[in-house]
Amino acid sequence: MQGLREYLQSYHSCPDIEIVEWEKQEGIVDVPPRDLPEILTYCLAMRPRPIWLTHVVNDERQLGRGFCLYLVLHFPGMDFSLTLGAKGINDEFPSLAKIFPALNWSEREAQDLFGLHAVGHPDPRSLVLHPGWPKGFHPLRKDYKTGEEGKNFKRAPLVFPEMHGDGIFQVPVGPIHAGIIEPGHFRFYAIGEPVLHLEAQLFYTHKGIEKLVEGRSIEEGLRIIERVCGVCALSHGLAYCEAVEKLANVKVSRSALLWRTILAELERVYNHIGDIGNMCAGVGFAIGNANGSQSKEKLQRLNLKFFGHRFLRGMVVPGGVKSILNSKDCQTLLSQLLEIAKDFEEWIPLLLHHDGFRQRAVTTGVLKSESAVDMGVTGPAARASGIANDWRELHAHLLYPELNLQSMVEQEGDCWSRLVVRVKEARESFRFLQTLLEEGMTESEGKSDTSNPFSSRKLRPWQPAWGCVESPRGTDVVWLMVDEEAKIYRCRIRSASYANWPAVPLTVPGNIVPDFPLINKSFELCYSCCDR
Amino acid sequence: MNLLLRKLKMGRLTEKGGNSLTNQKPSKLPSSFRQSLQARHLDCGSCNGCDWELTALGNSFYDHQHLGIDFVASPRHADLLMCTGPGSTQLLMAAHETYEAMPRPKWVVAVGDCAIDGGVFRGAYACEEGIGKVLTVDVEIPGCPPKPEDIIKALLEFMGKR
């Protein structure tokens, strides 16, 4: 990363750029807000092109730094992550959305929640807060204390683009849908059968979690962060704990790393298999759906039996894991997993060789590789569009370097590719679990060193730190800053769903409305961790 | 052939839910509702944990349909509104409309700690402290999330079958 460092140092030979920290894998650099567009343009021209991890706005006026903006980029291949911090923002900052469309939503969110103005944003409509909140309601400003505003919310009509022409009509769907699904409003602009344009209005489940955790202790925060999302509970919790550990300068023991890796793979495998089944539900393919949901249930029962929670909540704690299995339990867990893996290989050909299903999924809902790059798409959705972007491979963490992990890539970007990526990754996860659990068996014989005198550690206040985990849906990023009493000052949750949702409407035009359920399920995004 | 074997294997998993055909206990439900209930799910800002457990009721282990419980697509067809989540402010209007769209008599179930009293989300600026603050709740199913067994048990009790 020498080139980048020199560029920043010699930038306009400008004294305002300050390299706060520059280590092997991570750098923090303070830059003046006005220079952000130029520096970002430079970074994006580097090859391999960097990906975005998170974009955070924070109200640090109490510290005399005004509003601050943190943009975290990761440079693949070099395993280096750079935090660009722009301090001293008063009421506006230059929009970067035109340079890097992935930041579109994040900037709109900052406008809503902080009342700042993203100058030059191409689509400055409100995003997180629906029309109808009292004027001047910007809840993430520190001077806003949670009160009665919710009661003053008077639902006002949502704003959608208009479209005119012969034979064009709109199909509004939601926010409440027909099945057991989360709420969101979709508006299809169609001409005859094919869709011309789709507007997705989300954030119906917005609760204000990022404000809620402010002022809480690390432990209370963890309880809430694990409940940002049901099915990626472990990934969110783990990302949060990683951020906490960075602030505490704690090294996690190898045994804890092992069990964290096992848990992360267990979460992936039950989700991927369930999601494969759900894709079948999206086209009414009953046997596929039944098999997927059945295997998912078996896996969740293992979660409950061995780790006490069907969604693996409560297992990861700052500094380690809550408990580990003894070698007998490891053995049982492994043999039951292998049985499920065998069963998976029995039923998965039914799907993969089913012509009717193939015909629905192949060429449906194509996400172009360029769009995926521009929109900062992550997870199976990116990998199905030819982008080898898997946080487990990009960044050496947990025990992944030892597993020789490789991103599972498909080129077509259609629903079928997203299915195939999941199938391959599920197989890989079973394989990893076998290796890991075999190590677990020998390991738990002697020392079970997972307890960690964490609470006595002091956290570095007012420092930015992030944690990142490849969840089944893509990279989840938790960004954290604490105050002197180790209470949460700001916590930003950028889930994989948040990164991927803006790309979904791009894949729909040209397809017919009845294909939307399949397209939607092939991304299988959560609403809750997007809306927070 | 493979498909056929698979189908046979699949059909043998459903767990027996006791004698679910006869009513053994009193229930406040009118007798015509005690044999079968049609439910509509309503996500009021849940973390989706509870939603996935409701989905799980349909898998071959629980198979809610054999107990006379089914999920319907329209509130017009529903007897029961199964709410998850604390009641997020931006959804409340739609939640009311869903409730209003149901024919009488109708009942509301609060699924999960959030729906009962806001759970961990109590005090957030854009949600209620439980769905009971906006709709009258008839059955509460605690848990974060409640296990599928717990949900089935609560519903069967409500129907007087357990």
Ligand code: SF4
């Ligand atoms: S009760 Fe728990 S699982 Fe259910 S919606 Fe609330 S936080 Fe999620």
